[in-house]
Amino acid sequence: MRVLLIEDSAPIVRAVRQGLEEEGFAVDVAVDGEEGDVKARATAYDVIILDRMLPKVDDGLTLLKKWRSAGITTHVLMLTAKTQFPDRVAGLDTGADDYLCKPFDFSELLARVRALVRRGHQQKDPVLRCYDLEIDTAARTVRRAGQVVHLTPREYALLEFLAFHRGKVVTRSMIWEHLYDEYDENTSNVVDVYIRYLRNKIDKNFDPPLILTRWGEGYMLRGDDDPPAPKKEK
Amino acid sequence: MRSIRRSSLTYLMLLLGLAIAGVGVLVDRFARAAIRAREDAETERIEQIFTLRWEAEVQRRDQAYRDRRREVEAKFDVQLRNEANILSRQARSKVWALLNPGRPPGKDRDPPGKERDPGSGPVFRAAEEDAKEFIPPKPRFLPPSSALAAVGGSAAATSASDPGVRNTLWLAYELPRTLPRIQEMLEKSYEDDQHPEFFQVQVVMVEPGQPDRTVAVVRPDRVPEDLPLDVAAVGKDPNFEREYDDIEIPGHGSFRRLVMPVSVPSLYPYLMGFRLPSPPGLQPGSGGWPGPGGRLRYDLVLRIYFHYARPRSDLAHQLAEEKRSLDAQFARREDERQDRDAQVAGVRAESRAELAKLRTRLGLIGAVTFVALLAGGWVVVGRGLRPVGRLSDAVSRVSERDFSLPHDGKDLPVELAPIHARLTQTLDLLRRAFSREKQAVADISHELRTPIAALMATLDVALRKPRSPEQYRATLEECRVISAQLGQLVERIMTLASLDAGNDRTLVSRTDAAELAAGCAAVIRPLAAANGLALTTRVDDFLDLDTDPGKLREVLMNLLHNAVEYNRPGGTIELVARRDGAAAVFEVQDSGIGMPAEVREKIFERFYRADPSRHATGVHAGLGLAIVKEYVARLGGGLSVDSAPGAGSTFRVTLPAAPAEPVPDAVAEPAAAP
Structure with a gap:
C-alpha cells in the first residue's frame, strides 16, 4: 500500500x-x-x-x-x-x-x-480469506491451511494487495504503483521475482494454487468465481 | 443583599415620613392652637355671660335685699306704730282717767281719739278708781286768797273776785303739788301692768313763760332709765305726730323706738279734779286762758308722749329671715355656676375630642399617604430601575464564549449609557484578550504538540522491533534534538509568560555595547557560517549604556537568529552598534527575503511566522520577535523594522545611551561566554 x-x-x-x-x-x-x-x-x-x-x-x-x-x-x-x-x-x-x-x-x-x-477495498474484516489462506492484516500474519507462513514485508504487502483485489487481475504497474515508493528503482522483473517468492511460500506445498498468472496482464488471487481445477496441478 | 430598589425606597420613605410627620406636627400645632383659641373664646364667652348674669343677679339680689330691708323696716315701724297706738290709747285713757275722774273719755266730747277700744274698758275703770282715790272729787280746800295773792301777785289781789284770776292764782299755788301727784298716780296706774313691752309714758308740761319740762315719766322696771327725748325740739313742732329713732337701752341692746304724742285736752278745766270755771267769753273746750288784755291764753298744757320701743334684734331677726329666703332664692344661681362649669368643661372636652379626632385623621391620612406612597414608590422605583434590570439581564447573558453584550444600549437612560459603553468596551477588550489568550493557548499547544508528536512517533517506531545499537543510538540522538527544541520552546513560552505576569526583573548595570555585540557575534558567527552567511559587526567605541545586559543580549541574539534563519543562502548579516545623539542604536541588517508591509505589522505577534516553511529548521516557533518586543519595551527602548520583500530587513533597537564616559577602564573582551 x-x-x-x-x-x-x-x-x-x-x-x-x-x-x-x-x-x-x-x-x-x-x-x-x-x-x-x-x-x-x-x-x-x-x-x-x-x-x-x-x-x-x-x-x-x-x-x-x-x-x-x-x-x-x-x-x-x-x-x-x-x-x-x-x-x-x-x-x-x-x-x-x-x-x-x-x-x-x-x-x-x-x-x-x-x-x-x-x-x-470495501473490506470490513481485517482477516482476508481466500480458500484456506488467511491474511490477518492487523497482525500481519498469513496462514495457509492453518500453517503460519512467514513473509517479508514486501511479500506480505504484495500478498495483501493481491488479496484486496481478489478475483481481479492486478497488473504489474498497479503493483508497482501501490507497493513501491517514488525512490524505488523500477526494474521490470522485480514484481515477477516477488510473485515467485510468494508462490514458493504460499502455493508450493498447498493446493490449490492461489496466485494465478494472467499472461500479458498480470496476476490475481483466486476468487470464488474462479474455482480451482481439480487435480490440475500438484 | 442590598437592593437599590429597597434602599432608595427606604430613603424616600424616610424622607416622606419625616415630611409627613413635619406637616402633621405643624398642622397639629396650628389646629391645636386654633382649637385652643376657640375653646378659650367659648369659655370666655360663657364666663362673660355668666358673670354678667351673675352680676345682674347680685345687683338684683342686693336690690332685693335693700327693698326687703326697707319693706321689713317699714313693716316693723308700722307694727311698732300699731302696737304703740294701742298702748298709747291705754296711756291716754289712764291719763284721761287720772285727770278727769268720773268722766270716761268716750263721754267727753273734748278728748281727741274718737274711737274707743272696748277692750280697754277695765283699764280705764281701774284708772278711774285710782283717780277717785287719789284725786278727791272736790277740792278739799280752796286755797286762801293770800296764797293766791302770793302766787298771782298784785293782779291776783286785784281780781280775787274774778274767777279767772282766782284760777290762775290757784294754779300757781296748786301746780307744784299736783305734778308729783300726777307722777304718783301714773306710776300707780301702771304698776300692776306687767307689760312685756318697752315703753314709756312721759308727761310734759307746757307752761307759758317756762321751758317745757317733763313732769312725769312712767316706764316698766325693765327699762333702767328714762328714755331720752328732746322735749324742747319736739314741743316746737306743732305738727309733730311721731318720730322713729334708734336708741340704746342699757342692758337690752339696741332698740327701735317710736315716740308719739298722746293727745289730751288742755288741763285747765280738769286739773286735779277741778272743773275750773271757764273764763268769761271763753267757750269751754276752746282751750285757752284768758290772757292779759282779754286774750285767751293757753299757757298751761300737759303733753303726753308715748315712747314705744322694740328691740332691733327682732328686726335683725326678720331681716336675717328675709335674707335667708332671698339667699335660698339665689341659691339656684350656684346651680348656674355649676352649669357654667359644666359648659366650660363640655367645651373643653369637645375641643379635646375634636383635637383627638383631628389627630386620628391626621394619623390616618399620614398612614394612608405613606402606604400609598410606599406602593407608588415601589412601582416608580421599580420602573426607574427597569433599565438597570435590562442591563443586568444583558450582562448576565454575557458568556465566556461570547463576550458581546446582548443589548444595543439605545433605549438606556443617560445615567446607564456610560456604563453600557464602558461595559461594551471592556467586554470588547476582554473578548480580544480572551481570543488572544485562546489563540496563544492553541498556538502554544500546537507548538508543543508537534515536537512531542515527533518524539513519540520516533520512540514508537524505534520500539516496534528490535534494533541494532546504532539504530537505537540514532533514535536517541533524534530524540535528544527534539527534546532540546522542546526545551527551548518551553523556555521561550515561559519567558513570555513571566513577562506577561510581570515577574521579570530588570537588572540594570553599566554595559559596554561593543563588548556585548562582540559576544553575540561570536555566538552567531558559526551558525551563520554553517548556513553560508557572512556576519560582520560595526561597533562604535566608547558606547556605554545603562541597561540589563542579559536582556539586551537576548534581544540581539534573537534578532541575529532571525537574520540567519530568514536569510538567503550566501547572504550577509551586519550587526551595528552606534551612538546617535543621546541614544544607542543597535541594528541587525540581513540580506534576506524581506517582508511586505502587512507582514511587518504582524511579526511581533506571538506565534506569527512570516514563512511557516521555515518551521522545520527553526526553534523559535514565532516567539523570538515577540520576546524581543517585550524585552525592548522593558528596557525602555524603541523597536523598529525597515524591510521590503527581497531587499532584506533591518531591525533597529534604540536605547538611551549613558552619558559619554571616554574612560573605558577595562579592555573590551573579545567574546562573551556562550
Whole structure:
C-alpha cells in the first residue's frame, strides 16, 4: 500500500516514514503543501496522511478541499496538532476520512491507515480469506491451511494487495504503483521475482494454487468465481 | 443583599415620613392652637355671660335685699306704730282717767281719739278708781286768797273776785303739788301692768313763760332709765305726730323706738279734779286762758308722749329671715355656676375630642399617604430601575464564549449609557484578550504538540522491533534534538509568560555595547557560517549604556537568529552598534527575503511566522520577535523594522545611551561566554 505523508516536521516525517515502511507501506513524503499537492494529484495513493499546518499553502484543509472538488477520492487522514473539537469537525466535514491528533500513538496511526486501506477495498474484516489462506492484516500474519507462513514485508504487502483485489487481475504497474515508493528503482522483473517468492511460500506445498498468472496482464488471487481445477496441478 | 430598589425606597420613605410627620406636627400645632383659641373664646364667652348674669343677679339680689330691708323696716315701724297706738290709747285713757275722774273719755266730747277700744274698758275703770282715790272729787280746800295773792301777785289781789284770776292764782299755788301727784298716780296706774313691752309714758308740761319740762315719766322696771327725748325740739313742732329713732337701752341692746304724742285736752278745766270755771267769753273746750288784755291764753298744757320701743334684734331677726329666703332664692344661681362649669368643661372636652379626632385623621391620612406612597414608590422605583434590570439581564447573558453584550444600549437612560459603553468596551477588550489568550493557548499547544508528536512517533517506531545499537543510538540522538527544541520552546513560552505576569526583573548595570555585540557575534558567527552567511559587526567605541545586559543580549541574539534563519543562502548579516545623539542604536541588517508591509505589522505577534516553511529548521516557533518586543519595551527602548520583500530587513533597537564616559577602564573582551 502506498502512502503519501505530507508533513513539515522533519522528525515526524522521519519516524513515521520509517515506521510505515517497516510495516510494508511504500511511503512518499512531501514537506510542504505545494509538493504534496503535486504528488497527490499525480499518484493514486491508498492513503494520504496530511498535516494541517503546512508551509506554502494556507492550510491543509484548503488543499483537501481542492482535491475533493477536483474529484480525488483518496482516503485522507488528517494528522494535526489542532485538537480542538471545531477543528476536528471542520477537518472531517471538509472531506477528511479520519482525523488523528498530535501527539499520536504510532500503532493507532498504523491501525487507522490500515482501516482506511480496508475501507478503500470495501473490506470490513481485517482477516482476508481466500480458500484456506488467511491474511490477518492487523497482525500481519498469513496462514495457509492453518500453517503460519512467514513473509517479508514486501511479500506480505504484495500478498495483501493481491488479496484486496481478489478475483481481479492486478497488473504489474498497479503493483508497482501501490507497493513501491517514488525512490524505488523500477526494474521490470522485480514484481515477477516477488510473485515467485510468494508462490514458493504460499502455493508450493498447498493446493490449490492461489496466485494465478494472467499472461500479458498480470496476476490475481483466486476468487470464488474462479474455482480451482481439480487435480490440475500438484 | 442590598437592593437599590429597597434602599432608595427606604430613603424616600424616610424622607416622606419625616415630611409627613413635619406637616402633621405643624398642622397639629396650628389646629391645636386654633382649637385652643376657640375653646378659650367659648369659655370666655360663657364666663362673660355668666358673670354678667351673675352680676345682674347680685345687683338684683342686693336690690332685693335693700327693698326687703326697707319693706321689713317699714313693716316693723308700722307694727311698732300699731302696737304703740294701742298702748298709747291705754296711756291716754289712764291719763284721761287720772285727770278727769268720773268722766270716761268716750263721754267727753273734748278728748281727741274718737274711737274707743272696748277692750280697754277695765283699764280705764281701774284708772278711774285710782283717780277717785287719789284725786278727791272736790277740792278739799280752796286755797286762801293770800296764797293766791302770793302766787298771782298784785293782779291776783286785784281780781280775787274774778274767777279767772282766782284760777290762775290757784294754779300757781296748786301746780307744784299736783305734778308729783300726777307722777304718783301714773306710776300707780301702771304698776300692776306687767307689760312685756318697752315703753314709756312721759308727761310734759307746757307752761307759758317756762321751758317745757317733763313732769312725769312712767316706764316698766325693765327699762333702767328714762328714755331720752328732746322735749324742747319736739314741743316746737306743732305738727309733730311721731318720730322713729334708734336708741340704746342699757342692758337690752339696741332698740327701735317710736315716740308719739298722746293727745289730751288742755288741763285747765280738769286739773286735779277741778272743773275750773271757764273764763268769761271763753267757750269751754276752746282751750285757752284768758290772757292779759282779754286774750285767751293757753299757757298751761300737759303733753303726753308715748315712747314705744322694740328691740332691733327682732328686726335683725326678720331681716336675717328675709335674707335667708332671698339667699335660698339665689341659691339656684350656684346651680348656674355649676352649669357654667359644666359648659366650660363640655367645651373643653369637645375641643379635646375634636383635637383627638383631628389627630386620628391626621394619623390616618399620614398612614394612608405613606402606604400609598410606599406602593407608588415601589412601582416608580421599580420602573426607574427597569433599565438597570435590562442591563443586568444583558450582562448576565454575557458568556465566556461570547463576550458581546446582548443589548444595543439605545433605549438606556443617560445615567446607564456610560456604563453600557464602558461595559461594551471592556467586554470588547476582554473578548480580544480572551481570543488572544485562546489563540496563544492553541498556538502554544500546537507548538508543543508537534515536537512531542515527533518524539513519540520516533520512540514508537524505534520500539516496534528490535534494533541494532546504532539504530537505537540514532533514535536517541533524534530524540535528544527534539527534546532540546522542546526545551527551548518551553523556555521561550515561559519567558513570555513571566513577562506577561510581570515577574521579570530588570537588572540594570553599566554595559559596554561593543563588548556585548562582540559576544553575540561570536555566538552567531558559526551558525551563520554553517548556513553560508557572512556576519560582520560595526561597533562604535566608547558606547556605554545603562541597561540589563542579559536582556539586551537576548534581544540581539534573537534578532541575529532571525537574520540567519530568514536569510538567503550566501547572504550577509551586519550587526551595528552606534551612538546617535543621546541614544544607542543597535541594528541587525540581513540580506534576506524581506517582508511586505502587512507582514511587518504582524511579526511581533506571538506565534506569527512570516514563512511557516521555515518551521522545520527553526526553534523559535514565532516567539523570538515577540520576546524581543517585550524585552525592548522593558528596557525602555524603541523597536523598529525597515524591510521590503527581497531587499532584506533591518531591525533597529534604540536605547538611551549613558552619558559619554571616554574612560573605558577595562579592555573590551573579545567574546562573551556562550
